[in-house]
Each structure stands twice: as structure tokens, then as C-alpha cells.
Amino acid sequence: MLFSILVSGFLLLSPAHAHNGEDHGVTPAMVGQSLEPRFEARGTLAEMTGILSEDHLWLFVTRVATSEPWPNLKIEVETAGQTRQAAEQSSGVYQLDAEPVAQPGRHALTLTLQGQGLEELLTAELITPAPATSPVSGYGWLAAALGAVVALIAVALLYR
Secondary structure, rough: OOOHHHHHHHHHHHHHOOOOOOOOOOOOOOOOOOOOEEEEOOOOOOEEOOOOOOOEEEEEEEEEOOOOOOOOOEEEEEOEEEEEOOOOOOOOEEEEEEEHHHEEEEEEEEEEEEEEEEEEEEEEEEEEEOOOOOOOOOOOOHHHHHHHHHHHHHHHHHOO
């Protein structure tokens, strides 16, 4: 009798056992956005894409009519009462310190572009998400399995 109870208990637990490289634990939640925070702003002559990457804000400026990179511009970015000037890294690619927009939240940006016959004032909003939390461990089934084994042993001992 005791043997049949223990065997039936283990047979009931076997479908919950992971096999062949499968993990039946809790699946971590999928992150909705895997890209770096970014914004887009478009004026009459120029368009800009900004990407927040680690500790820098990268700005990519192109001409609206031809989508060519727009070099040799003076770009000022104003946010949270601070104004910073971007440094040109290559043709149409500018960079500045991301310290004002690195904190999680919504950041309103005012972008001033000047040079080569261009004078544009653009606005954009950069949303910096909070850091992702780590997923919960997927071993919740272990406590349930141990509880079931203890319950089966207790039942077997009571009906001896």
C-alpha cells in the first residue's frame, strides 16, 4: 500500500519535470523596447534623430529634401534649464554629454541649429525609461513539489 502511494505520487509529479533542455519555470517578462531611448524632430529644412547611448546623447542631422547629413552646424540643446553645445564627430553626427537627460523620466528638449544658411528651432521629447528589474527566480515549483512529497509521506504513514 505504502509503495503504491509513493509510486503514484512520483508519477503525478513527473509531468512537471523539465526535460530535453526545457525550463518549466517562470518565464521572465519580455521587455517592450530593446532600443536605446530616442527622439525625432523635424523642421522645414532639417530633421534630427537623437539617441541616448550610455553617457552620451548622439544627434544625427540630415537635410529634409535630400536626407544628406548636414555637417558644420552649431547645435545647442536646452533641457531642464541647462543649455549645452554639441560637438561634431563626423559629417552630420554630433555628440554631447547625456547627464541632463540620463535620469529616468520625460525630458523636453529645445534644439537650436545654426550654420550653412540654416537657422532652425526644433522641439522634441526624450523619454528615458527606468532601469529594468531582474526577473524573479523560476523555482516556485520546487516548494510545491516538496510539499506534495511531504503530504504523500504523511498520508502513507497515517494509513499504515
